[in-house]
Amino acid sequence: MKLPKSYAILTQNNSNTDQLVHNLLKNQPVDGLNELQTLHGLPFSRSEINRYMDEEDRHDIKILTKGRKQPLKTMSSGEQKKALLNYLLEQDPDFLVLVNPFDNLDVATQHKLKEQLSDIASNKVLVQLMGRLDDILPNTTDYFKLDGDNLHPYESSDSFWAENKMESINFNGAIPPPLAPVEVENIELVSFKKVSVSFDGRQVLNQIDWTIKKGEFWQLIGPNGSGKSTLLSMITGDSHKGYGQHLTIFGQKKGSGESVWDLKQKIGYYAPAITDKFRGYHSLENMIISGLHDSIGLYVQPTDREKQLANQWLELLQLNDRKNDHFRDLSTGNKRLVMMARSMVKHPPLLILDEPTAGLDDTSANLFVSLVNKIAKESETAIIFVSHRKEPELAPEHIFELHPSxxxxxxxxxxS
Known part of the structure; x- marks a missing residue:
């Protein structure tokens, strides 16, 4: 029996993915995928989950969770995607359009979903729109790359893999020093000793021992719901769960009178959602300078030294010729690099990177990871890198892994 075709389309951060998905589902002609024009397709994507979640919230209409008490918004990403996939298969479409299906899933859940999709590919046409090469299913038959609106076909899998393989990236020059170092006396920046946390009677963390010292490079990993966000929120001061426990931050026991503001002065923090806060017309130069003032936007006249420092960072990122460009006009990958420079401009004693490569294509993620590795090597800043995905080039010294029970x-x- 002849197996259905399985198409892989490698997307980049400049790819017009939405338009391609629209054309496929509305049976518009797409070069190289002409056989789908007469077939019925359905999308498997994060935006579809959000659409059904909105239906539940606004109109109390349960579709993916019909017959279940738990609302969609309280489920983990893995549970939400499982519910969507089951619903789509019940509709018996001719083909499925998969849009980055493994984003926001832990490694174990990614593996299970990949196995399930590979099984589905034996009797249904799949169109995979993937930003990461590692996500492409093993039974793929046809390969493409989406550059803007242009869909480029490959004659063979060999030519596809040869052209798109990842190379190591290096930044030239040293990272700029801070204008004034943020001093901390203790070698130990963070110390958890037998820390346990419960929410509504449910134990989340059990007897956690973890010490982070000056200049160390850590990767924090663990499945969805294992407590990674809870750990981070206790470090940043956004959670009260550390009070009364053996938790010390920058030499002060939690609850001994430290202010959240004092903590945040010594911690750089970046998560992709922070990027969305900068919606004004901020120049790249001002974006980096705003990191010195912990402000969203720059509301003071920058000094010559501040401008010089910002330009040193932009030169390192090879964006110095765009210093007056608006941040909002950058590609997603370049926005993340500028945000990294903004987080690091003061050389904080501790830098927390929370899923910083989520949603990036391979090239942009590789560039970001290369910058993180360089900062870890050339500064005294301790780094905690949190990620569901194993970034091949990431070079942490230590790994702290959460195991749920x-x-x-x-x-x-x-x-490591």
């Missing part, structure tokens, strides 16, 4: 997650420390 009924009694809450325990933590295991290992060398």
């Amino acid at each position: 009924e009694k809450g997650s325990t933590g295991i420390t290992s060398k």
